[in-house]
Amino acid sequence: MTSQPQTGDQDVQLAEGGRTVYRRPLLLSNPTSYCPGCGHGIVHRLVAEVLEELDLGHRTILVGSVGCSVFAYDYLALDAVESPHGRAAAVATGVKRYRPDKVVFTYQGDGDLAAIGTAEIIHAAARGERFTTIFVNNGIYGMTGGQMAPTTLVGQRTTSSPLGRNPATTGYPLPVTEMLSLLPGVAYAARVSVASPMLVGKTKAALKRAFEVQLEGRGFSLVEVLSTCPVGWGMTPTEAMEHLATDVAAVYPLGTWVDRAKGVAPAMPLTMEAAKAVAGPAVHPADTAPEA
Amino acid sequence: MTVAQPTRTTQPTLIASPPGTGGEASPLPQRILMKGNEAMAEAAIAAGCDAYFGYPITPQAELLEWMARRMPEEGRVFVQAESELAAINMALGAAAAGARVLVSSSSPGISLMAEGMSYMAGSRLPVVLINVMRGGPGLGSIGAAQGDYLQATKGHGHGDYRVPVLGPSSIAEAIDLVREAFAIAERYRTPVILLADGILGQAMEPVSPNFEALAPSTPDWTLDGADGREPRVVKSLHLRPEDLERHDIALQAVYEEIEANEIRWAGEELADAEIILVAYGTAARVSRTAVQRARAQGLRAGLFRPISLWPFPAAALREASAGARAVVAVEMSAGQLVEDVRLAIEGKVPVFHHGRMGGMVPTPDGVVGAMRQAWAVTDGGAA
Known part of the structure; x- marks a missing residue:
């Protein structure tokens, strides 16, 4: 896994008059082994860039997941812990509660987060755990051979929905970000996409905002990144990007659902204000307990 | 780190008082009456438990309740998880970050923790798991039983691993074994199971209130952000069969060491x-x-x-x-x-x-x- 050359660890000495037009982020340690056209490489790079720009690399702990991104710890030069399938949000809860002064994030795919890990992500969000979740949604189980996920589009053919996803028997795509945005513990929730350079820029901005929200101790932060799986989708990389920009975006609208610090939040069944009226302002143990 | 003296297999070890006596070494006025679940919880706190994760289930609920009150008092981590599945994985995360971690449950919840225990064994993460056993299979009953013996000693989760299992027979002994369990867990980087039952959890017995502490350990593998050092990865995945076999052989060597050093009986x-x-x-x-x-x-x-x-x-x-x-x-x-x-x-x-x-x-x-x-x-x- 680590036999690849280290390419991100030093800057090239520039010739006189030269200028840097491209540099690998220092936190990106190895070239990835993802398929051509897969979005994970883009998201990894953005995570590395954001953590580097915020100068967080030395105090960040990555909580990995199971799926194509299981080897994220081979590509990002960060302390990392692997989780059982779907359990990243619980693992991250344990890490962050014990080390509230560190920056903690999960990196999960849609099979991991939106199927087997639904209980863990909902309750971590409900508790307002102060970590960040990067949820890469490509609508399919890539690692295991392209099976249907809860996020698969209606009609989409996968190896476990060979006739296309039939909502009568398998339901509709799970709108994770919309669902979680109803919870008062969620301080930031956005859905972004890697379908174009412009959208990649917005994705980076969302990731940066999510980590800032964590640093400010505001609660749970979530960035859902719509991404591609050309092999699983049976498309060329170019076709996959076009599909992402059109059909996928039509089902999963982009935007910032929650940014409480900026007053962006949907109406909730029970608002934080109503809860405060009953119990007074909530005090987080990390704000009172001595540092671990 | 203080660890109990290893015992030769031919010598009996009285870890605590004989069964049924609950701490006869202390004169009566110096003893207090404690419920087993609460005594085990307080013993863990005395032993320096940094984080506790649990989920309500009879007959261990008092352990969770004790920790809910006491851990925040001590400025330590307490989370009531959404399931035993989540609890053991919170334990995994906290242990990877270097915490001394306790989880507890009873039989059906322990089954849900099997996945996490396998991952923690594979990732070489210490944790103490208290199983206050009840009747089974399935939802069974809430009465005391010992039907999880084979689960605890032979299997639990998937894969080639073993877990040290300690079986207290009095509350006084359970208090000592909680501390021993943490010591073994950290010494060998392994999960340890304390196999109690519904009677030990629910009964009240006189115990000495002076629970002993366990010195903090300073392992060199925990995650705290790679500041001025190479990043560390805590994982159980070794995709190449050659790598996994090497890892498994190393695990078996640890188990042989445990078999040589950690035999206890009376x-x-x-x-x-x-x-x-x-x-x-x-x-x-x-x-x-x-x-x-x-x-x-x-x-x-x-x-x-x-x-x-x-x-x-x-x-x-x-x-x-x-x-x-x-x-x-x-x-x-x-x-x-x-x-x-x-x-x-x-x-x-x-x-x-x-x-x-x-x-x-x-x-x-x-x-x-x-x-x-x-x-x-x-x-x-x-x-």
Whole structure:
């Protein structure tokens, strides 16, 4: 896994008059082994860039997941812990509660987060755990051979929905970000996409905002990144990007659902204000307990 | 890090007071009455537990409740998880970050923790798991039982791993074994199971209030952000078979070390015993009474009480029973412990089983009856 050359660890000495037009982020340690056209490489790079720009690399702990991104710890030069399938949000809860002064994030795919890990992500969000979740949604189980996920589009053919996803028997795509945005513990929730350079820029901005929200101790932060799986989708990389920009975006609208610090939040069944009226302002143990 | 003195397999170890006495070393006025679940929780706090994760289930709920109040008082981590599945994975995360972690549950919840225990074993993460066993299978009953013996000692989750298992038989002993469990977990970087039962969890007994601390350990593998050092990865995935086999061989070497160093057992009236009872936990409490009644009736009975259930004190039991006429495993399960007894004795002495299930507890007279029957159907040739 680590036999690849280290390419991100030093800057090239520039010739006189030269200028840097491209540099690998220092936190990106190895070239990835993802398929051509897969979005994970883009998201990894953005995570590395954001953590580097915020100068967080030395105090960040990555909580990995199971799926194509299981080897994220081979590509990002960060302390990392692997989780059982779907359990990243619980693992991250344990890490962050014990080390509230560190920056903690999960990196999960849609099979991991939106199927087997639904209980863990909902309750971590409900508790307002102060970590960040990067949820890469490509609508399919890539690692295991392209099976249907809860996020698969209606009609989409996968190896476990060979006739296309039939909502009568398998339901509709799970709108994770919309669902979680109803919870008062969620301080930031956005859905972004890697379908174009412009959208990649917005994705980076969302990731940066999510980590800032964590640093400010505001609660749970979530960035859902719509991404591609050309092999699983049976498309060329170019076709996959076009599909992402059109059909996928039509089902999963982009935007910032929650940014409480900026007053962006949907109406909730029970608002934080109503809860405060009953119990007074909530005090987080990390704000009172001595540092671990 | 302080660790109990390793014991030779041929010497009995009295970790605490004998079963049924609950701390006779301290004079009465210095003892306090504590419920087992609460005593185990407070023992963990005294031992320096940094983080606790749990989920309500009878008959261990008081442990969770005690921690809910006490851990925040100590400025430590308490989370009531959404499931036992989540609880064990929170433990995984906290342990990877360097915390001394306790989780507790009862039988059905322990089954849900099997996945996390396998990952923690594979990732070499220490944790102490208390199982306050209840009746099974399935939802079973909330009565005390020992039906998780094989789950704890032979398997639990998937893959080639072992977990040290300690079986206290009094609340005073449970207090000591909680601290021992943390020491073993950190010394070998492994999960450790404390196998209690519903009676030990629910009963109240006098205990010495001076719970001992365990010195903090300073491991060099925990995650705190790669500041000025190479990043660390805590994981159980080794995709290349060559790599995984190397990892598995290293794990087995750790287990051999545990088998060599962490055998614990206690014996009573073994020297001249014709019939030897083998029992742990609450069943050992009943067996102790049965031994006294049998002796009063002229039957030379003795009790061999394994405290470490894995590693099982096989050599010690084989030696202790060498001159006996028969051995009877007494358990609150359908013949689980008896499998280890048979493996230990290697056919040298006839082995019998006496057990109740479903939350029913063997009675002393029932155990005496089992001893008499064992005596009657054996000829004493081995004696």
